[in-house]
Amino acid sequence: MGRKMVSLKDISVACGVSIATVSKALNDHNDIGQETKIHIRQVAEKMGYFPNSAALALKTNRTNNLGVLFVDEARSGLTHDFYAHVLDSFKRAAENKGFDITFINSNKKRENWMSYMAHARYRGFDGIVIACVNFEDPDVDELIKGNIPVVTIDHVFNNRIAIVSDNIKGMRDIMEYVYKMGHRKIAYIHGMMSSVTNARLSSFYKTAEELGIHIPEEYVKEAAYRDTDATYLRTKELLELKDRPTCILFPDDFASIGGINAIREKGMRIPEDISVVGYDGIPIASKLVPRLTTIEQDTESLGRLAACKLIDLVTRPKTTLIEQTIVEGKLFIGDSVAKIES
Amino acid sequence: MGRKMVSLKDISVACGVSIATVSKALNDHNDIGQETKIHIRQVAEKMGYFPNSAALALKTNRTNNLGVLFVDEARSGLTHDFYAHVLDSFKRAAENKGFDITFINSNKKRENWMSYMAHARYRGFDGIVIACVNFEDPDVDELIKGNIPVVTIDHVFNNRIAIVSDNIKGMRDIMEYVYKMGHRKIAYIHGMMSSVTNARLSSFYKTAEELGIHIPEEYVKEAAYRDTDATYLRTKELLELKDRPTCILFPDDFASIGGINAIREKGMRIPEDISVVGYDGIPIASKLVPRLTTIEQDTESLGRLAACKLIDLVTRPKTTLIEQTIVEGKLFIGDSVAKIES
DNA sequence: TTAAATTACGAAAACGTTTAAGGGAATGCA
DNA sequence: TGCATTCCCTTAAACGTTTTCGTAATTTAA
Numbered sequence: 048m049g050r051k052m053v054s055l056k057d058i059s060v061a062c063g064v065s066i067a068t069v070s071k072a073l074n075d076h077n078d079i080g081q082e083t084k085i086h087i088r089q090v091a092e093k094m095g096y097f098p099n100s101a102a103l104a105l106k107t108n109r110t111n112n113l114g115v116l117f118v119d120e121a122r123s124g125l126t127h128d129f130y131a132h133v134l135d136s137f138k139r140a141a142e143n144k145g146f147d148i149t150f151i152n153s154n155k156k157r158e159n160w161m162s163y164m165a166h167a168r169y170r171g172f173d174g175i176v177i178a179c180v181n182f183e184d185p186d187v188d189e190l191i192k193g194n195i196p197v198v199t200i201d202h203v204f205n206n207r208i209a210i211v212s213d214n215i216k217g218m219r220d221i222m223e224y225v226y227k228m229g230h231r232k233i234a235y236i237h238g239m240m241s242s243v244t245n246a247r248l249s250s251f252y253k254t255a256e257e258l259g260i261h262i263p264e265e266y267v268k269e270a271a272y273r274d275t276d277a278t279y280l281r282t283k284e285l286l287e288l289k290d291r292p293t294c295i296l297f298p299d300d301f302a303s304i305g306g307i308n309a310i311r312e313k314g315m316r317i318p319e320d321i322s323v324v325g326y327d328g329i330p331i332a333s334k335l336v337p338r339l340t341t342i343e344q345d346t347e348s349l350g351r352l353a354a355c356k357l358i359d360l361v362t363r364p365k366t367t368l369i370e371q372t373i374v375e376g377k378l379f380i381g382d383s384v385a386k387i388e389s
Numbered sequence: 390m391g392r393k394m395v396s397l398k399d400i401s402v403a404c405g406v407s408i409a410t411v412s413k414a415l416n417d418h419n420d421i422g423q424e425t426k427i428h429i430r431q432v433a434e435k436m437g438y439f440p441n442s443a444a445l446a447l448k449t450n451r452t453n454n455l456g457v458l459f460v461d462e463a464r465s466g467l468t469h470d471f472y473a474h475v476l477d478s479f480k481r482a483a484e485n486k487g488f489d490i491t492f493i494n495s496n497k498k499r500e501n502w503m504s505y506m507a508h509a510r511y512r513g514f515d516g517i518v519i520a521c522v523n524f525e526d527p528d529v530d531e532l533i534k535g536n537i538p539v540v541t542i543d544h545v546f547n548n549r550i551a552i553v554s555d556n557i558k559g560m561r562d563i564m565e566y567v568y569k570m571g572h573r574k575i576a577y578i579h580g581m582m583s584s585v586t587n588a589r590l591s592s593f594y595k596t597a598e599e600l601g602i603h604i605p606e607e608y609v610k611e612a613a614y615r616d617t618d619a620t621y622l623r624t625k626e627l628l629e630l631k632d633r634p635t636c637i638l639f640p641d642d643f644a645s646i647g648g649i650n651a652i653r654e655k656g657m658r659i660p661e662d663i664s665v666v667g668y669d670g671i672p673i674a675s676k677l678v679p680r681l682t683t684i685e686q687d688t689e690s691l692g693r694l695a696a697c698k699l700i701d702l703v704t705r706p707k708t709t710l711i712e713q714t715i716v717e718g719k720l721f722i723g724d725s726v727a728k729i730e731s
Numbered sequence: 732t733t734a735a736a737t738t739a740c741g742a743a744a745a746c747g748t749t750t751a752a753g754g755g756a757a758t759g760c761a
Numbered sequence: 762t763g764c765a766t767t768c769c770c771t772t773a774a775a776c777g778t779t780t781t782c783g784t785a786a787t788t789t790a791a
Contacts, residue, residue, distance in 0.1 A: 052510055052777090054776090054777055054778085055777065055778065056777075064740075064741085065740070065741045065742075066777090066779095067741060067742075067743090067779080067780080068739085068740060068741070070777095070778065070779060070780085071740090071779090071780090074779085076780095078738075079738095079739065079740075080738080080740085083740085097503065097507045097510060097511050098778075099513065099776085100443075100511050100512050100513065101442075101443045101444075101446035101447040101777080101778090102443075102447050102776070102777035102779090103777080103779085104443035104746090104778095105443040105444050105447055105745095105746045105747065105776090105777080106745075106746055106777080106778045106779050106780090107746090107779070110443070123477075124477045124480070124481075125467060125473045125474075125476055125477040125480065126470075126473045126474050126477050128468075131467045131468045131473055132467075132468050134467055135467040135468050138467065138492060139466075139496075142492075142494045142496040145496075147491050147492065147494070147512065148491065148492060149454070149489050149490065149491040150480060150484075150489065150490060154481075154484040154485055161439065168394055168439060169439050169440060169441070169442050170442050170489065171442065171443055301673070304673060304676045304677070305676065308676065308678050312678075330468075331646060334617050334646045334647065335646070336650050336653055396746090396747055397747065397748070398747075406770075407771050407772080408748085408749095408771095409749080409750080409770080409771065409773095410769085410770060410771075412747095412749060412750085413750090413770090416749085420769060420770075421768095421769070421770075422768075422769055422770085425769080425770085440748075441746085441747050441748070443746085443747080443748090444747035444748040444749090445747080445748060445749085446748095446776090447746090447747080447748075447776045447777065447778085448747080448749050448750090448775075448776055449748080449749070449776085450776080
């Protein structure tokens with residue numbers, strides 16, 4: 048078995064028919080006789096034939112390949128817990144439908160620099176999924192506004208299909224649970240500004256108001272997602288307040304580790320002395336002691352739906368309905384929030 | 390700007406030259422006049438031209454695309470801490486050299502099933518990187534023995550280039566450090582059998598012997614990598630022994646969480662009552678309290694070297710030297726191992 | 732029996748590139 | 762001046778497909 052692939056021509060020679068006939072036989076066109084079809088397929092199988100995606104792409108203008116752009120502010124790339132799960136789910140769903148995935152990048156050092164869009168066209172992606180990018184980036188903007196089908200995750204762009212996690216409901220669930228457990232002095236260390244943060248923050252304030260809780264200004268602080276150090280510092284600040292909160296909401300589970308350390312350093316116990324809540328539901332959260340109360344994001348659905356919607360968009364081009372799919376998370380009740388009398 | 394890409398022909402028309410001239414001008418061949426070259430390039434730039442990778446691949450038999458096969462026993466896929474870091478590094482290095490990466494899979498539901506090898510040839514990958522797969526899989530075997538350049542990570546296959554982390558040295562470093570801290574009763578909960586586990590286990594025994602430490606049979610137990618539950622159970626068993634170890638080595642950092650929980654559940658403190666060591670150096674390890682002593686794997690080098698070697702192999706085909714590159718980890722001394730008098 | 736319809740296949744163009752081969756004009760050398 | 766070079770560009774084939782159109786053979790309908 049040499050380096051070269053066996054082509055339609057090889058099969059046509061072996062079968063004594065034309066290339067066109069082989070192509071049609073393999074693609075099950077109905078203008079080919081049954082016997083011929085069967086014979087050709089057997090020979091193709093025996094010769095170890097499989098199509099050449101490049102030729103196919105060139106001819107059909109379809110690659111069966113989806114581009115993935117996952118870039119977070121910290122450039123953690125594939126090592127980002129949450130997005131790794133989403134991507135993994137996206138990948139599985141796409142592969143089940145016969146699509147491969149390739150990362151989009153603008154590093155192409157080959158000749159001249161290539162924008163995301165240029166790269167995407169170069170590779171001929173049938174569709175593109177975008178998550179956790181810096182939305183200010185004009186390069187990203189070009190990609191989104193381009194003419195390749197796009198689905199975005201956790202961010203809504205003008206007239207584009209988006210799959211977003213329900214941060215409004217997530218934060219409301221947290222607040223209502225914490226309230227039910229008797230807490231009235233609730234602090235929130237949030238991530239850096241983004242649509243996700245915005246949603247959570249506004250839901251935080253809104254729910255607080257609905258519940259009749261007053262949130263002092265100094266109870267709300269900005270750290271960054273997945274930043275244990277920043278969260279550690281902000282937590283320390285909260286603990287030094289004269290009127291300490293009884294419960295702290297952290298940006299996410301990973302960052303929570305920093306906050307928890309700050310609390311323990313102060314000699315305080317969780318949840319006896321202070322309660323904490325995370326966000327995301329990363330695997331480790333439920334393994335910590337005490338188990339972290341958090342919102343388990345449905346990363347499986349996020350990824351799968353993104354893939355399904357995108358492939359729909361690709362294969363049924365005129366289904367260009369602008370829609371937004373909302374995926375709810377689920378409150379995981381660990382042991383990090385104490386019941387107190389208010 | 391329409392859906393269709395601008396092609397060489399469009400440029401040739403715009404410039405009033407032949408397609409060949411445009412192609413050669415853009416590829417900087419030296420049989421094209423300076424002025425013509427410059428003019429063509431300007432026009433190409435202005436028209437927003439970029440090559441069509443499919444046509445290029447078809448013609449040159451090179452795709453500038455690398456296939457990635459990352460499958461671990463638990464099918465954690467991209468969510469596997471360690472491999473996510475390696476992959477991320479591989480990706481960055483590959484992209485810097487103008488290569489894209491696409492995942493290899495055998496799910497192709499399109500028509501008929503496709504083996505890994507079939508998929509790789511279908512996509513025309515210039516090279517392939519393989520990590521953490523089930524080596525028994527005949528499908529994987531076919532891929533490795535095929536005629537596409539391959540680099541494997543953390544596993545050595547016959548006459549193939551491999552990048553492996555130095556598990557021998559890693560385990561020796563741990564043992565020598567723990568010994569130096571006064572420990573003589575050392576237990577090891579290891580992962581399931583694999584070349585990695587084998588290397589660590591044999592190094593564990595060998596170093597113990599060199600140090601003159603006797604390892605009772607019941608001090609060595611099998612769990613699984615990243616399996617907090619199994620590690621929790623094995624740890625409990627160790628703690629119930631009449632002659633308890635003073636130090637436990639866990640399969641990896643993530644699994645350590647389970648072990649640590651078992652210890653705390655017993656009311657024991659780390660490191661005052663018992664010492665523990667992890668492996669891998671995942672980000673969270675140094676954020677735990679106490680900070681986990683572990684081997685920080687050099688995932689950056691693993692990924693980068695794999696990419697460099699693979700691209701070397703691809704671009705300089707006759708450099709088919711069979712070699713094995715060993716990447717050392719670094720002992721991270723946290724606070725989880727106590728100094729005791731033996 | 733004959734015309735029309737159906738069936739089964741082939742020829743050839745096209746997708747966007749690269750590249751070997753070729754050739755006309757300008758230049759170098761004697 | 763005449764011939765060989767050199768320079769610059771073009772023609773055309775090829776990569777492996779798909780697909781439109783054409784057509785010969787066979788079947789059906791009248």
